[in-house]
Amino acid sequence: MNRTMRRYGPTLADGLLGHACGFGALLAAATLFAALFFRLAGTGRLGAVLIALGTAAFAALLTAAVGVRQNGALIDLGAAMALLAGIGCAVRFALAPAVAPAIFGALLLLLGVVLFWLYGATLRVRYHPRFLTARQLATMIQVADAVIEGDGRETVSPIQVAINADHLLAQMNSPATKDLRVLMVLIEYLLPLLTLGRPLPFGLLGSHERRRAIERTIGRKGMFRKVARSLKLLSMIGYYGDPETAASTGYIPFEERVLDQEQKNQTPLRHPEPV
Amino acid sequence: MSAARYDVAVIGSGAGGAVQAYALARRGLSVVVIERGKREDPTTFAHDEAVQFPRLYKHGGLQTTVDRNLVIAQGATVGGSTVINNAIWLRADLDYVLPRWEQAGARVERSDLETAYATLEKWLHVEPLPPRRANHGTDPFINGARALGLEAGLLDHNRNTCIACGWCNYGCKYNRKTSALVTFIPWAEQRGARILDRCLEARILTRGDRATGVRFVREGRVEEVEAERVVVAAGAIGSSAVLLQSGIALDGRVGEGFHAFAGVHVTAEFADPLDSFDGIGLCAYVKPGLSEEYVLENYFSPPGVFSLVVGGWFTDHFERMLRYRYFAQAGVQVPTVPSGRIRLGRKGDVQIRFSLSAHELEVIRQGIKALGEIFFAGGAIRVLPATYGRIEFARREELDLLGKLCPGPDDLSLGSAHPQGGNLMHADPRRGVVGLDHKVKGFQNLFVSDSSVFPVNIRANCQATVMAMSLRASEYVAR
Numbered sequence: 001m002n003r004t005m006r007r008y009g010p011t012l013a014d015g016l017l018g019h020a021c022g023f024g025a026l027l028a029a030a031t032l033f034a035a036l037f038f039r040l041a042g043t044g045r046l047g048a049v050l051i052a053l054g055t056a057a058f059a060a061l062l063t064a065a066v067g068v069r070q071n072g073a074l075i076d077l078g079a080a081m082a083l084l085a086g087i088g089c090a091v092r093f094a095l096a097p098a099v100a101p102a103i104f105g106a107l108l109l110l111l112g113v114v115l116f117w118l119y120g121a122t123l124r125v126r127y128h129p130r131f132l133t134a135r136q137l138a139t140m141i142q143v144a145d146a147v148i149e150g151d152g153r154e155t156v157s158p159i160q161v162a163i164n165a166d167h168l169l170a171q172m173n174s175p176a177t178k179d180l181r182v183l184m185v186l187i188e189y190l191l192p193l194l195t196l197g198r199p200l201p202f203g204l205l206g207s208h209e210r211r212r213a214i215e216r217t218i219g220r221k222g223m224f225r226k227v228a229r230s231l232k233l234l235s236m237i238g239y240y241g242d243p244e245t246a247a248s249t250g251y252i253p254f255e256e257r258v259l260d261q262e263q264k265n266q267t268p269l270r271h272p273e274p275v
Numbered sequence: 276m277s278a279a280r281y282d283v284a285v286i287g288s289g290a291g292g293a294v295q296a297y298a299l300a301r302r303g304l305s306v307v308v309i310e311r312g313k314r315e316d317p318t319t320f321a322h323d324e325a326v327q328f329p330r331l332y333k334h335g336g337l338q339t340t341v342d343r344n345l346v347i348a349q350g351a352t353v354g355g356s357t358v359i360n361n362a363i364w365l366r367a368d369l370d371y372v373l374p375r376w377e378q379a380g381a382r383v384e385r386s387d388l389e390t391a392y393a394t395l396e397k398w399l400h401v402e403p404l405p406p407r408r409a410n411h412g413t414d415p416f417i418n419g420a421r422a423l424g425l426e427a428g429l430l431d432h433n434r435n436t437c438i439a440c441g442w443c444n445y446g447c448k449y450n451r452k453t454s455a456l457v458t459f460i461p462w463a464e465q466r467g468a469r470i471l472d473r474c475l476e477a478r479i480l481t482r483g484d485r486a487t488g489v490r491f492v493r494e495g496r497v498e499e500v501e502a503e504r505v506v507v508a509a510g511a512i513g514s515s516a517v518l519l520q521s522g523i524a525l526d527g528r529v530g531e532g533f534h535a536f537a538g539v540h541v542t543a544e545f546a547d548p549l550d551s552f553d554g555i556g557l558c559a560y561v562k563p564g565l566s567e568e569y570v571l572e573n574y575f576s577p578p579g580v581f582s583l584v585v586g587g588w589f590t591d592h593f594e595r596m597l598r599y600r601y602f603a604q605a606g607v608q609v610p611t612v613p614s615g616r617i618r619l620g621r622k623g624d625v626q627i628r629f630s631l632s633a634h635e636l637e638v639i640r641q642g643i644k645a646l647g648e649i650f651f652a653g654g655a656i657r658v659l660p661a662t663y664g665r666i667e668f669a670r671r672e673e674l675d676l677l678g679k680l681c682p683g684p685d686d687l688s689l690g691s692a693h694p695q696g697g698n699l700m701h702a703d704p705r706r707g708v709v710g711l712d713h714k715v716k717g718f719q720n721l722f723v724s725d726s727s728v729f730p731v732n733i734r735a736n737c738q739a740t741v742m743a744m745s746l747r748a749s750e751y752v753a754r
Contacts, residue, residue: 047536149589153597168325172335173351175624211589218664225663225685226343233583238598241325241579249578250600251552254322254440263438268318268450271435273462274398 013122020118021065021075024082024111028058031104032084046095050065050088057081057108061115072138073188073203075119083112127163130170131177136184137162140234141189142203146210147235157249165238183230191217191227281469282308284489284502286477286517287314288470289355290741291725292508293435293455293463294395300466307469307500308460309489311509312352314472317457320448324579327445331359338512340615340627344519345537346690347627349510352446353472354456356510360692360738361443361557361574361655362452364401364431366392367733367740371565379730380701381711383747391743399433399453408439410554412603415545416573417559417573418519419653420677426562430572432555433738439554444576474498479521479721486721504752507698508669508745511727515617515697516625518708518715518723523562525716529708532699533615533629534732537691538608540574540584542655548600551575554697561649563734570734571649573605584688587665601652607642610732611635613696631684639687640677647674661688693737698727712751 027132035047060078090103092098097230132140144161148154156164169177192198192205195216202210218228239245243253282304285292292308309501310329315604318573321327329335331350340347355584369385376383396403407502409429437451450457460470473492481487486505491498507514515530523529552575575581578599585595615629631639647658651671658668660677663686668674681687704716709728715721724745726737731741 037654072331147589148593149591163323168329168335171329172337173329173332174337176334176337176339215588221685229343229663232588236582237325237579240582241323243323246578249596250548250550251578252550254442257553259438262436266438266449268448269435269457270450271400271453271458271461274463 008113011122011125013118013125014040015153017075017118017122018065020111020115021061021078024078024115025058025061025065027107027111028054028061028082028085029080031089031108032058034100034104046088046092050085053081053085053088056101057085070154072119072123072135073143073201075115076135076201077204079112081117082115086110108258127159127166129163129166132169132181132184136181137166139184139188140165141215142210143231144235144238145207146214147231148239149211154239155245156242160242161235161238161252163238164242165234168237168241180234181229186228187231202242276416278488278499278501279307280501281305282502283307283504283506284309284500285506285508286479286489287355287507287509287513287725288353288460289350289455289508289510289725290357290738291510291745292506293354293357293459294742294745295508295724295749295752296463296468297459297466298746299753300463300468301748302753304753305467307502308463308471308476309474309491309500310353310472311474311477311513312350312355312472314353314470315358315446315456317446317448317450320442320446322440322442322448322577324445324577331446335373340629342473342630344684344689345535345629345631347535347694348690348692349512349694352456353460353470354454356692357454357738358446358456359444360454361555361736362432362434362447362454363557363572363736364396364399364433364739365560365736367735368563368565369736371729372733375731376700376729379699380703380706381699381730382702383711383744386443387747388740390744390745391629392739395739395742397744398442399458401431401433403435404429404432404555406648408437408555409558410439410441410549410556410573410575411549412575413554413558413573413654415549415603415653416544416605416649419649419651419655420561420571422652423648425649427559428562429559436733437555440554441554441575442577443551443556444580457560459621460494468666472526476520477509477517479507479523481521481523481718481721482579484717485719504722506722506724506748506752508723508725510725511694512617512625512627514723514725514727516619518698519617519619520623523715523721525708528699528706528716530617530697532696532730533612533617533627533694534611534613534696534729535691535733536570536608536610536693536695536734536737537617537631537689538569538606538639539643539687539689540604540606540661541646541650542585542602542604543647543653543655544598544601544658544659545603545654546601546656549603550600551603552577566717568609568638569645570608571605571642571646572608572736573603575602575604584661586659586662586667586688591665603653603655605649606647607637607639607646608691608693609638609642613699613731615696616715617697621631633688636684637678639689640681643677646670662686663688693726695726695729695732695737698723699730700728701730713748714751722748722752
C-alpha cells in the first residue's frame with residue numbers, strides 16, 4: 001500500500017469548481033428572474049416548479065460558492081436542481097417552442113452536468129481513490145469523521161482514514177468489496193431518511209446529525225447491524241491500521257523494542273529438507 | 276495446446292496440499308501444485324496489517340458466512356493458512372476425536388495418526404513454546420486458570436528460534452515459523468515438483484470415473500495439466516467449491532456437513548500496562564476435559580484487528596483503544612456440528628451457509644464466562660467480551676448477565692480460523708464424499724486431502740491434524 005500521499009491541499013479543480021458554483025448560482029438566479037418576470041415557463045404548475053427549482057439551485061450553489069458551507073452534497077444538490085430546472089425549460093420548449101426556454105434549458109443542463117463532473121474531478125484529483133468512486137469516498141470521509149471520535153485526540157484525519165480504507169479495498173479480491181461500494185451509496189442517499197426521517201444526503205447533514213444517524217443504525221437490528229458492522233470495520237481498519245495511529249495506542253514496533261541478543265539476529269532462517 | 280503431464284496434480288498448497296506434494300515427490304512421483312494465491316517472498320512481508328491482509332488472506336480477510344455472522348479467516352497464498360496461522364501445533368485429542376469419527380462412519384487408526392504426527396513434529400521443528408517468547412498477557416491467563424484449579428500451560432509450536440515479533444498472522448518475515456511456504460514447498464521443489472501460483476478457476480477434468488487433469492486460468496490464459504491422479508487440497512470451503520465448480524456434486528453430498536471451530540475473543544483490562552503485543556500472539560491454553568465443549572486459548576493482536584474485536588463505539592471505543600497496553604486477550608472456541616453447507620450461487624459464487632445453533636451459542640457464552648473468571652482470578656479489573664455493543668464486566672458476579680445481554684449470534688463478533696467439513700469422509704460408498712482412503716466416491720483417481728474431509732469437528736487448531744491426515748492420505752494416493 002502506498003502510504004506516501006499525505007497532503008490534501010486545494011487543487012486547480014477546486015478553483016474551477018468554486019467558479020462553476022458561482023456561475024451556477026448566477027445562472028439559477030437569472031432563471032428564477034426570467035421565470036418570475038418574463039414567464040419563462042408560462043404560468044401554472046410548470047412555472048411554479050421551475051421557480052421552486054431555480055430558488056433551490058440558487059440557494060445551494062450560492063452557499064457552496066461563497067464557502068459558507070461548501071461541501072459535496074450541497075454542490076450535488078445544486079447541480080441536481082439545475083438539471084431539473086433545465087429539464088423543466090426543455091418541457092416548456094416542447095410544449096411551446098420559444099428562444100428563451102431553449103437557451104436557459106441548454107445552459108442549465110450544461111451547468112448541471114459540468115458541476116457533477118467537476119465535483120467528482122476535484123475529489124479524484126485530490127485523493128486519487130483507487131476503489132471507491134469520488135462520491136463514495138466523500139461519504140466514507142463523513143462516516144470516518146462520525147465514527148472515530150476522540151475529542152480532538154485523533155492522530156489521523158477522517159480523510160486519511162477513508163483513503164486508507166479505499167486503498168485497502170482496492171487490493172482485496174473479495175465479493176464483499178462490491179457490497180461495500182453499494183453500502184456507501186445507500187448511506188449517502190437512504191440512511192438519513194431511514195434513521196432520521198430526513199430525505200437529505202448524508203453529506204448534507206451536520207456532523208451531529210451524521211453521528212445521530214449512525215447511532216440509530218447501531219441501535220437497530222437486522223440489516224442495520226450489518227451496515228453498522230461494515231462502517232466500524234472500514235473506519236477502524238482505516239484508522240488503527242495506520243502506523244501513526246498504532247503508535248498513539250502505545251504499540252511499539254518490533255524494531256524499537258528492547259531486544260535481546262537472539263532477537264537482534266533477524267536474518268531469515270533456511271529450513272533444509274529433513275533427511 | 277499441449278498439456279504438461281504429471282503423475283499427480285495437487286490443487287492447493289496449504290497444510291494439506293503442501294504435505295501431499297512433498298510426500299509424493301519424496302516417493303519419486305512427478306508432482307504439480309496448482310495454487311490460487313500468489314507466491315510471496317517472506318523477506319518482503321511487512322509489519323502492517325493493511326498491507327498483509329490483502330496480500331495473504333482469502334478475500335482479504337473478509338470471508339464470511341452468508342448471514343455475515345461468522346468471519347472465516349483462511350490463507351490465500353502459496354503455503355495457504357500455514358503462512359498466516361499462529362504456528363500452534365496442537366495434536367487433536369484422539370480419545371475425543373476418533374470415537375466420534377467412527378460413529379460418523381469414518382474409522383481411522385490411531386496409530387496412523389500418531390505416526391504421522393510424530394514424523395511431522397520432527398520435520399517442522401515442533402517444540403514447547405519457550406516462556407520468554409510468550410506475550411506478556413500470558414502469565415495472567417495461566418495464573419488465573421491455575422488459581423481456579425484448571426490445567427493450563429504453554430502450547431507446542433512449529434517455529435525455530437522464534438524472535439517473538441508478534442506478527443505471525445501476517446506472515447513471518449524472519450522465516451522462524453516453519454510454514455509450508457518455507458518447508459514443504461521448497462522441499463517438494465527440490466524433489467522436482469513444480470509450483471504454479473496465481474491459478475484461477477481451477478476445474479478438474481474428468482472422463483468417466485477418472486480425473487484426467489486440471490484446467491485453470493493463469494495470467495489471463497487458459498492452461499491445462501494432465502495427471503494420473505488429482506488431489507484436491509484447497510481447504511474446507513475451497514475444496515468443496517472446486518468439486519462443485521467441476522460438476523462433481525455426488526447427488527448434493529459435496530458441500531454438505533460444513534462445520535467450524537468457532538468462537539469469540541474476550542479482552543481483559545489490567546491496572547498496569549502489560550504490553551501484550553510484545554511476544555507470540557497465541558501461546559497458552561486451558562486443556563479441555565474429554566466432555567468439555569469449548570477450548571480456551573490466549574491471544575493478542577496488533578492494533579488494527581484488536582480494534583475490531585473490542586466492543587463499543589465512538590468515544591467509548593476510542594478511550595478503550597488508548598488503553599491498548601493494559602489489555603490481555605483470549606478466545607473461546609467451540610466445535611460446531613456439521614450442519615452447514617457450501618453451495619454455488621447463481622453466478623457461480625461460493626456461498627457458506629452456516630449458522631451456530633442455540634446450544635453452540637450457549638456453549639460460547641459459557642466459555643466467555645469461564646474466560647472472564649480466569650481473567651478476574653488473574654487480576655483483571657475489567658472483562659470485555661467481543662460484542663456488538665458496549666459490554667464490560669467489572670466483577671465476577673456480573674458475568675451471569677451475559678445471556679441476557681447477548682441473546683443472539685449477531686450480538687457477538689464471531690470468527691473462525693479452523694473451518695472443516697464439506698467433503699465428509701464415510702466408509703459407506705453411498706454416503707459422504709470421500710472414502711477412508713480419501714478417494715472421491717465414484718472416481719478411481721481423484722482424492723481430497725484437507726480439513727474438508729473431517730466428519731466431526733476435531734475440537735482443536737487444525738494445522739497438525741490436517742498435515743497428519745494428509746501424510747496418511749499420501750499413502751493411498753501413491754498406491
